[in-house]
Amino acid sequence: MRFFEKYASLIPVLLIYAILFAIGISFPGMWQPVAFIMFYITLGQAFNIFLGLTGYVDFGYVAFLALGAYGMAIAVDNLGGANLGYGIILIGLLLAILMASILSVAVGAVALRLRGAYFAIATIGVNEGFRYFVEGARLWGGSEGIIISGDMRNIFGRETANFISTFVSDILVFIIAILAAIVTILIMNRRMGYALMAVREDEDAAKVMGINVTKYKVMAFITSASFAGLIGASAWTLKMTYVFPSDVFLITYTVEAIVIVMLGGAGTLMGPIVGGLIYGILKYYLSITLPGFQLLVLAPLLIVIVVAFPDGVVGALRRRLTGNVKKYLR
Amino acid sequence: MLKVEGLESGYGTMQVLWGADLEVKKGTITTVLGPNGAGKSTLLNTIFGLVKPWNGRIILNGEDVTFDPPHDKVEKGLTIVLEGRHLFPSMTVRENLILGAYTDRAMEKLESSLELVYSLFPVLKERAEQMAGTLSGGEQQMLAIARSLMTNPDIVLMDEPSQGLAPKLVMEVFDTITKLKNEGLTILLVEQNVFASLEISDYAYVLNEGRIVLGGTIDEVKDSEEIKKVYLGL
Secondary structure, three states, X not given: OHHHHHHOOHHHHHHXXXXXXXXXXXXXXXXXXXXXXXXXXXXXXXXXXXXXXXXOOOOOOHHHHHHHHHHHHHHHHHHHHHOOOOHHHHHHHHHHHHHHHHHHHXXXXXXXXXXXXXXXXXXXXXXXXXXXXXXXOOHHHHHHOEEOHHHHHHHHOHHHHHHHHHHHHHHHHHHHHHHHXXXXXXXXXXXXXXXXXXXXXXXXXXXXXXXXXXXXXXXXXXXXXXXXXXXXXXXXHHHHOEEOHHHHOOHHHHHHHHHHHHHHOOOOOOHHHHHHHHHHHHHHHHHXXXXXXXXXXXXXXXXXXXXXXXXXXXHHHHHHOOHHHHHHOO | OEEEEEEEEEEOOEEEEEEEEEEEOOOOEEEEEOOOOOOHHHHHHHHHOOOOEEEEEEEEOOEEOOOOOHHHHHHOOEEEEOOOOOOOOOOEHHHHHHHHOOOHHHHHOHHHHHHHHHHHOHHHHHOOOOEHHHXXXXXXXXXXXXXXXXXXXXXXXXXXXXXXXXXXXXHHHHHHHHHHHHOOOEEEXXXXXXXXXXXXXXXXXXXXOOEEEEEEXXXXXXXXXXXXXXXXXX
């Protein structure tokens, strides 16, 4: 019973994913918008593990997605002839995690010694710096990037390569979203979750209570970055079949991730899902109905929501709920 | 129990402590007095590890803990009540207390610590389910002290516990500190309120410009020339 109480909040999350998946495969033309929305939900989930649980804002977050994208591209590009079949995708995903987490250790070891706003400022440079480094040092193809569409056709054949790009990559995003939700609730239910809660509320108080503040911040940072790497590898490289530095090191994605987490409710399990749903649906349909204006409409809307619900939609909802329902919404 | 030798520290390039020496004996209240800017808070924060020591030694229960990070010191029985309370305002009193018992050392004694805290501060038991942010100033200070006790400490550092409280509440805080001593705790106190803190202390040190200029039992310090010099400029 205790176990059920602790993990009951996963039920609505999985239900939402199942509904989205059902809509996507049942209605013609709906797979694309569902995949678009799922990308934002998953991005929010991954970012929430860091921003939501620690209260630290990382403006260089997209660099982890970018490195994940490169990880997959490098794997396919270099091991394409090795006849590994679907194994190559697994290797690509592992390399994505590895590269993103190595960068997060490097950034975290330095920047996580800084507090709040200073950390945010320090991380702004990471993404831009890395992009110019890749382009300037002609690393990984420099500004020409890595194109893997040819490799994919050679490895899998035209049909399967197409299937991977249009379907498997999106399924992977679904799987990442489920894993991210499970990891989030695992952290929240454990001692690490309580430690991070204390850090988020008052870092000095956390230290006084004997919490190893740096350790938990770095752990959350690496976990969050690893998920970002997986998203970059799946939603970008496998889907687009190319990686260009100017596309992947785009700070817009960081800002979108921040908006989604704040909108839904930072530090909650359901928050990034609600935030991702609202943001993804609005962006998708506004860019169809008012092409070019979607960001213009979103800005005032987001300001209103952030002013009206400073804890995000889920935070505000939780405040109104009591008792039994509350355990399903975390 | 706690011994500090030649402790130096500061912020950036500015040195604040210039070799502070002091000793805190088990089961006593020891007060560090000194004018504003003498380095009292820096001394406590350096002992606890929030400010990194530059030089010197900190010995806790015979063990050199000079460069241990704060969380290790808490596990070894040291804790601090920070200036300005640092509570979690949007959590209940009970949640603040439970979260305070975070370390292994503290979790072992969770139930008995809670019992002790509620017996020392009955008002916190009454308000257990109230948000910490809605408590009065005096109650918040009590909660800050109570939460530090939840770590199951041997020795508690206290930084200006009477700050910002009405005179009646100040006396209450000092009574509480005496009660803690009677429970067998050791306390190192930093206070602006010289007379009240001298009244409850067993030993006192006078810190001036980053150096301990005087130390001894209360009677020795009370009547010394040094304290007149430091406080009255005589």
